[in-house]
Each structure stands twice: as C-alpha cells, then as structure tokens.
Amino acid sequence: MPTSVSLEVNGRAIVVIVDDPGMPLLYALRDSLELKGPRFGCGLGQCGTCAVLLDGEPVLSCETPLTKVVNRKVVTLEGLGTPEKPSRVQQAFIDEQAAQCGYCLNGMIMQATALLAKTQNPTVPQIKKALTGNLCRCGTHLRIIRAVQRAARSA
C-alpha cells in the first residue's frame, strides 16, 4: 500500500510516495530525487559514503529509514553548493585536489561540514577522529585532512 512521506530536501518540500516507508532514505534521494551526492557504499553503516545532514547532524542515509525523516530537513552534497558556487568546504577540497576517484568525497565533505559547524579550528587529531568512520580506498586521506584545515582557515 503506497504511503506518503513528507520531508524537506535541500530546502524544498518533498512528498515521497513509497510502498515501503522502511526504505532507507538513500534510495529516495538517489532513485526518486535523482541526487548523485549521497552514494551507496556498503548499506551497513560501515563506510560513510552515504552521509547526509539531517537537521544539521550527519547521518548515514543507507541505514536511516524514511519513517525517521518525516517532516525533517535533509541536506545533501548538492545542497551545500554547486561547481559555480561551492561551499567553503567544497572549495577547499577542490583547492587541495583532495580526491582520486572521489567516490567517498560525499561522506568526507558532509562529515567535515558538520565538524566545522561545531569546531571552528579543529586539530589534526580532531579531524582524524571525526572522519574515522569514513573509508577511503584510494588513499587520499592526507589531502582530505589538508582540505578540512583549509576550510577551517577560510571561515
């Protein structure tokens, strides 16, 4: 039986009609809204690449059912900025060339954005700790750390 779920995504009011309201938010964002920022990595909450901000807090959209986001505000990578007008964190990642394949970048940028919202000038250990749950297989970690530092400086 189709169910309607109301939420806000990147500032727009959305009603998602689904058969299964237990469906993770990730699939609504990717398949229904055709957003490309949040990415499928493991579906188990182990890699961090599906992260979005839910009412400002980073959550893993692969294990967040739609029932948990009713009437709440979701921000994805697309909601932070655009290639023409990137957010300061996005700009810092571009400036530091902090990507190889870039598949993990969504999680890194969402997590870093959440970190910098609370901690203006994080130390390197604080950055590493905040990103512990975000896996990168290409080995771009050092650039990512530098990007977060740069974003902090540019605030």
Added chain:
Amino acid sequence: MLDFVSTRRGVLKTGGALFVTFTLVDKVLPALAQGSARKKTVSLDEVDGFLSVGVDGQITVYSGKVDLGTGVRTAFTQIVAEELEVPIDRVNLIQGDTALTPDQGPTWGSISIQIGGMQIRKAAATARKALVEMAAERLGVPPNELRIENGAIKSSGKSVSCADLVGGRTFSLKVDKDAPVKDPASYTVVGKSVPRLDIPPKATGQFMYMQDFRVGGMLHGRVVRPLAIGAKLENVDESSVKDVPGLVKVVRDGNFLGVVATTEWDAIQAARRLKATWSKWEGLPERAHLWEHVRATKINSDEVTANVGNSAKALSDASKRISASYDFAIHTHGSIGPSCAVVEINDGKITCWSASQATHRLRKQLAAMMAISPDDIRCLYIEGSGCYGRNGHEDAAGDAALLSRAVGGRPVRVQWMRADEHGWDPKGAPVLIDLRAGVDREGRTIAWESEFFLPDSFGPVPLVAAILADLPGMTEQLPKFVVRNTAVPYTFPNIRTVAHMLNETPLRWSWMRSPGRLESTFANECFVDELAASVSADPLDFRLKHLGDPRGVELLQRLAVLTKWEKRTSPRKDAKGDVVAGRGISYVQYDLVRTYVGAVAEIEVDRRTGEIRVERFLVVHDCGQIINPDGVTNQIEGNIIQTVSRTLKEEVLFDRSAVTSLHWATYPILTFPEVPDVIIELIDRPNEKPWGAGEPAATIVPSAISNAVFDALGVRLRSVPFTPAKVLAAIEGD
C-alpha cells in the same frame, strides 16, 4: 511548493522541476546514446582513431585508456593541448567506448601515460604536422614560417584556424611515428600541476559515476549468489518474493540466480527474501593450511627470470648461508562503491555501460557468453568507484547481460551489494617466496637464489555469470607481468631467480595493484635487508654497493639526503621501552626497466601489544618526464597509504565453502587515525620518456615497514599482513 516523487515510475506525480528525467545523459555524454555514434575509425594507426576537430575548433580525444580515478583524463588532455597548442578547455576526452576509441589495451600496469598517452601524443604530433602543411598550402606560406597558436596556424599577418582546415572532417592520415613532437623545453602545459578537471563536479555532487547512470525504461537487478562458490542451485521458491511490489522476474540460468524489479529497493528486497536451496560444496583449501596448499599446487611452467654465474655452486661454496620464506595474503580490491553496470539489448544488439578497465576485452567476453558477434556489442566506459585492477565491474556487466536478456532486452541496472563485492570480486593470489643467499669469508654476497609461487596467466578473468550459468568464456594469453620484479636490480655474481607458474589459485584470481611485483619486492627487499644485517652493513650502503645503475644510485643518494639518513646497521642498539621506533629502507626499479622508487618508513612498534604504527613514509620517485606533478604526487600518496593498509591489516578470510570476510568489519582497511604522513621528492626528467606512477610506489611499502620493525626490535616479519598477533609471535620466537 510540494514536489511529489515516487519510487514507482508508473505512478510518478511531480509538482515541479525537481524530478529531472534522463535528458542529462545526452547533454553530458553525447556519445552515449545508442546509435548516435557515426561510423568512426578506431584504428590505432589512424590519426582519426585518436583525434577529431569539431566545426567549432573543439578537439575531441578518443582514448582507449580510461581514468580509473587516477587523473589520467587530465594528463591526456594536457598532452594533447600541449602538442596542438590549444587551451585545456578546448579539449574533450571520450574514454573506453568500443564504437569510438581505439583498443589501447586494458587500463592496467601503470602504462596509461607511458604507452597510451604516447600513442595519443604521436597522433597529436601527426595532426599538428598535417595542419601546418594544410595551412601552408591554404595561406601560400612555407611551413617553416608558420606557427600553431591557440587553435590557429599563423604567419606574420596571415592566419587560418584548425576548425577551418579540418573542422568536422577527418584527417584520413596514418599516425606518423616520426612526426616531430614538441621540445620539452617549450612546454607550457605538460609538466604543470593542472587542476583535475573532474574534482569540482565530484565535490559538488554533479559528477555522474557509473553508479549514477540511468537510461529510460531501466529496471533494477540484483544477484543472488550461491552460499558456496561451487554449489549447485537445487531449488528456487518464487512464492517467497510474490509480495515484493515491483518484482518483474526471478531469473535462473543454471546456477546463476538474480531478480529484476522496477525499483532498486524492490530489487534489494526481492534478492534478500528469495528462498533458494543450494547443494553443499567445500572445495576451498583449509585456510590454516593455505601455504601448504600453495606449495603443493601444480606448476604449469617455470620462468627463469635471471641466471647469472652458478648460484648452486656459489651457495655450496659460501661460508655463510641464509634462507627465508615470505608469504603475502589474499587481498580484495575493496572499491568503496560496489560494482555496477547497465545492459540493454535492442534487435539483438547489446549496449553495455560499465566501469570496466578493459571495454574492448569485455566486449569479446560478453560476445562469447551471449553467443553473438562482438560487432553487435558496444561497451562504453563510465567512471566508477576507484579501480585498482580487474575488480567486479566486468562481472556486474555479465550479470546485467543475463538479466536483460531474461526480460526481453529491457535495460537492467545491476548494482552489487557490499557482500557481493567482498565475496565475489576476483582476489589477489596468495604468494609464497623462498630465498637463499650465500656470503663468502670476506663478507661478500656471492649467491642469490629465489623461487616464487605465482599465479600463471590464465587469460581474461572469467565472468561470474558465465561460470554460474555454464556459458562460454574467451581465452587469450596474457603477458606474464607478475614475474617482472622477481629478479633483482643488484649485481651479485651468481644469481638464479625462478617463478613457478601455478595452475590455480584458491579463489578466482585477478590482478590487483602491482600484482606479482608487490609480493616480489616485499620478499626481495626484506631479504636484501637480511643480507645487509648478516654482514653488519648499513642497509642503504649495502644497496648502493650492489647497484650499477646511475639513475638508481642518484635516487638512493637523494633519499639519503631527504631522510637525513644516519649510517648504521640494523637493529638499532639503543632500543628501550615498550614502544620502539625504527626505520626501514626499500628500493625498486619497476619491472626492472622503468620507474624508480626509493623509500624509508619510520614506524613505532609496541612490544606489549604488537601494534605497528607507521608514522611517516619518505619517498623519492623518478618516473621520467612528469606530465602533471600533483597528479603523480597524488598517485604516490595513494600507493603508500593503500599499501600500508594492505600490509598491516588486510587478509581475505574464507572457510571451505566461500569467502567469509563479506564487509568492512571482517575486512578492515586503514582509517584516518592510522594514516602515515607521506613526504615525496619527485625527480622530473623532462627529456626522458614518461613512465607510470600508478603502481611502482606500492611495491616498496611492505618491505620498508618490515625492515623498520627489524630495525626497532630485531625481529623479521615475513608474512603479510603484519598483524599484532604475528608481531608478538615474532618477538616470542626471537
């Protein structure tokens, strides 16, 4: 305003512009739409194979080599922009489209720039020469009075644009191997750290990865793999999924099982709920006895990779003999995004979109499996999650082909789940190495012998779908690249190195970042360190003493300066306390004929817990002419960090039936707090050939760490991964 969206396309209601349709595909990648490709040569001998000039003067490069997240797209763009004297943004690149791009071989082995890029450079140089000649005729000016500048050919007062000369038309010209290329002294684009073209869209969620690709009318597929690798499918209970709303079909073909549904979530639900019975199968070796199994595996042939003097006699004459065995665990590629592909079949013609590193070969594999002509298949590359070898992309394409055929050719997207990727992507081989060396009374190394147990070249990795459905594969002899660093760069008087090419590996094998070379260099460079210690030599001095190659010598001397190398023997004499620091050196010339890398690892090891912490890697790297320094730096950092992960943590676990490390908790990789700092010195040689950087720096990592642990504690780690348990066992056994 409210936007209504649905996971069911059929009942889609949208109140606004939010729901965009798939017109994006045509805008972003015009070459993608089926049938849109005009008949274009893909010949490796023709300039038109590689290049075209549009009526607007835009240059299009057709590259058979693809960007696997390495930045090679930007590097190729630089190479062409340089030779044709146009700004970077006037160059587009189409990659890995069998209808449009020449078959430059798979994107593997750190040869994209070294071979692929140089083919493109030659094509561009030929085009440049032809454009100047055409302009000379058009303008009535001798070619030597013309210059090419910003997309036009100019003399004093006269000018004609490249677009006017050939825009929208073909060159119809063979690639001229003697066409003059630009003098590196005049480079303005090559050799510069041009920012990667793909990072702004990747950082803002605009980049379309393979996993994002959609076509109209597309269905979603998921695979249901056997519980044991060789199990037979005995029964499928389709009633178990009758309640899944969007289910289109349960597809069974031999032991191949999958589901197709209208939405992704429905496909996932169906795959999870589908009840299937499989036969029991326990054909894998016991993991506890893996190395006995490898040693007992049938040897197809022996490759003698070096035979100097008489090593057997020298070894028996030696006053001191040392020997050791090294082993390297089975690893998985572990791309962060699982494999994904889309296939559709129209009028018997197959279109396959995937992140395959080898679309031309995939086309042949699909042709064999689907029993149709390769001419009726078009494979197109779309960049996926990082690819470090032949991972699961081709297999996902095979899965999508069988699923699409089962639903009348409708486009089907197959996205592997995490357990499919960890469980079923092809794995690295378990590699075993035996080494022996002899030293005479004066402390000179007089004998070096080694035996490597390496996977034989089986040809293209068979598609999982073809195996399970018992459909034909294709055969093609692959080069035995895995043996290329089994011999050593050192000038010992008596050497014999042999690679035993094994008939099989426990798990389906494929090449994974620096196959064979990584394991060989681990053993060789650790054993060189053992030799140095056995004669109380400084390990850097010992290498220099036995190295004849001046480029290698220069590299090691620069490494000594970079690391402020203090001359002494290992282990260090002043080790005290529970946590001890150590340094370890390693050196490689990749394949013994190209890129040079030297590195020092600085580590700390805790005697109580056995935990190794890699603090810092210092690397000197010489890959000849550098196209993009920041691109090379990025690759080196990645090589080091990924291989620290492989060295310290990674090992595929399995029982007698199947792989059991099916996710990141059971196959942990390095996390941010564990990442070492990496200091890099690049040696740029603009007048030399450009060599690869995608793999060489990986090879020196395990040996540098092992040698550093020896320096700290005086114990040798000869088995990757260096887990705390192995470190503690080495301490206790010392």
